[in-house]
Amino acid sequence: MTGVDEGELARRASEGDAEAYGLLVERHAPMARRVAYAILEDREDADDAAQDGFLSAWQAIARYDPRKSFRPWLMQIVVNAARDLRRRRRVRTADSLESVSPASRDDPARAVGDRDLGERLRTALATLPERQRIAVVMFDAEGFSQAEIAVFLGIPEGTVKSDVFHGRRALRKVLGSVKEEWDAR
Amino acid sequence: MQDEMSPFSAAPDPELGEALRSALAPHFAEAFVGRVMARLGQRQQRGWDEELSQWFWRGLVAASLVVVLAGWGLTQLSGATLDATEASVGSQMLEGSTPVADIVIASMTSSTP
Numbered sequence: 001m002t003g004v005d006e007g008e009l010a011r012r013a014s015e016g017d018a019e020a021y022g023l024l025v026e027r028h029a030p031m032a033r034r035v036a037y038a039i040l041e042d043r044e045d046a047d048d049a050a051q052d053g054f055l056s057a058w059q060a061i062a063r064y065d066p067r068k069s070f071r072p073w074l075m076q077i078v079v080n081a082a083r084d085l086r087r088r089r090r091v092r093t094a095d096s097l098e099s100v101s102p103a104s105r106d107d108p109a110r111a112v113g114d115r116d117l118g119e120r121l122r123t124a125l126a127t128l129p130e131r132q133r134i135a136v137v138m139f140d141a142e143g144f145s146q147a148e149i150a151v152f153l154g155i156p157e158g159t160v161k162s163d164v165f166h167g168r169r170a171l172r173k174v175l176g177s178v179k180e181e182w183d184a185r
Numbered sequence: 186m187q188d189e190m191s192p193f194s195a196a197p198d199p200e201l202g203e204a205l206r207s208a209l210a211p212h213f214a215e216a217f218v219g220r221v222m223a224r225l226g227q228r229q230q231r232g233w234d235e236e237l238s239q240w241f242w243r244g245l246v247a248a249s250l251v252v253v254l255a256g257w258g259l260t261q262l263s264g265a266t267l268d269a270t271e272a273s274v275g276s277q278m279l280e281g282s283t284p285v286a287d288i289v290i291a292s293m294t295s296s297t298p
Contacts, residue, residue: 018225026218033211047217054221055228118208125208140197141205161195168198175204 136167
């Protein structure tokens with residue numbers, strides 16, 4: 001059933017077909033978990049939020065319009081679930097953010113040190129304000145349009161553009177420094 | 186990686202995007218999907234239990250209503266019988282005929298508080 005069109009799967013899921021919904025979960029779980037991580041900065045919390053999002057989406061699937069794309073519809077639910085969880089665990093999150101020194105926020109590339117690219121990027125992401133972090137991940141990593149991100153986050157599209165620009169500039173410094181190191185070797 | 190972009194650029198950066206997807210790649214993909222589907226199954230199971238429970242309470246409410254309505258109906262019916270008895274005694278007295286004993290006793294019983 002792997003070749004089945006997503007719209008068809010969503011239509012069947014909206015009629016209560018759990019197997020079809022399982023295939024949708026399989027397809028979209030990586031994206032949902034990455035975006036939830038960008039919001040929560042913790043893998044376990046991100047998985048909890050992504051799971052909550054998928055369960056909420058299943059409960060609301062009867063209201064899904066199969067003529068529209070399933071991905072943004074699901075994404076909105078996952079973003080809401082992650083932000084809800086973030087609100088509930090604000091104390092824990094505040095603790096994790098305190099571990100990043102104020103100086104490192106000014107220069108993420110210097111802050112990350114000599115670690116692998118993935119870890120450097122995750123550390124650099126943690127130095128960004130939440131909105132920039134979500135915007136750049138959704139835009140560059142997940143391919144959502146700025147207009148879609150504006151709807152997900154409930155902010156003007158111009159703000160998303162600005163967040164993507166600033167977030168991306170900080171992350172590029174990290175990527176650039178790693179490439180320079182690789183070139184020097 | 187693309188060069189510095191305008192803040193108004195609407196083009197994603199493919200190299201940064203790939204690096205981010207790799208950096209944020211979640212682990213244990215199958216286990217996660219299994220976990221979600223297991224929870225979904227539990228919810229569906231609980232959904233049936235809740236549905237049955239709701240039907241039980243609905244049934245109980247309906248049965249209570251039937252009992253109340255039946256009681257009210259019986260009360261109305263016995264009231265109508267007494268009224269009919271009183272009316273028949275009254276009409277017999279007015280007609281000037283002598284009521285038989287059982288009608289007189291019924292009349293006295295019905296007027297007793």
